[in-house]
Amino acid sequence: QVQLVESGGGLVQPGGSLRLSCAASGSIFSGNAVGWFRQQPGKQRELVAAIPSTEVTAYADSVKGRFTISRDNAKNTHYLQMNSLKPEDTAVYFCYVRVGLATYWGQGTQVTVSS
Numbered sequence: 001q002v003q004l005v006e007s008g009g010g011l012v013q014p015g016g017s018l019r020l021s022c023a024a025s026g027s028i029f030s031g032n033a034v035g036w037f038r039q040q041p042g043k044q045r046e047l048v049a050a051i052p053s054t055e056v057t058a059y060a061d062s063v064k065g066r067f068t069i070s071r072d073n074a075k076n077t078h079y080l081q082m083n084s085l086k087p088e089d090t091a092v093y094f095c096y097v098r099v100g101l102a103t104y105w106g107q108g109t110q111v112t113v114s115s
Helices: none
Strands: 003-007 010-012 018-025 034-039 046-053 056-059 067-072 077-082 091-099 102-105 109-113
Touching: 003 091, 003 102, 018 034, 018 091, 018 109, 034 067, 034 077, 046 067, 046 077, 056 067, 077 091
Parallel strands: 010 109
Antiparallel strands: 003 018, 018 077, 034 046, 034 091, 046 056, 067 077, 091 102, 091 109
């Protein structure tokens, strides 16, 4: 069983930065796919960034050049560094890890970008 604990959300002004963390407990390996989705009110959950395989990253067009996904395998933690935040980035952010055919999710963390 895998459990994910997210941290790092909050309120930030436009142009500011936040770093989200997703710490995993259980059997996680460097080859497991990890990533982040977000969900805005009234919209479907969308993929923001992912590490689908070793040393491969993928980003939604809306965050390219502003967000960076990374992982620390020694800590079983992956991160989402968010820079140049915009009001439209406001959402609940969910991390995930794929282990075999199963996908495990974090509890979600609110990110609000507002002046």
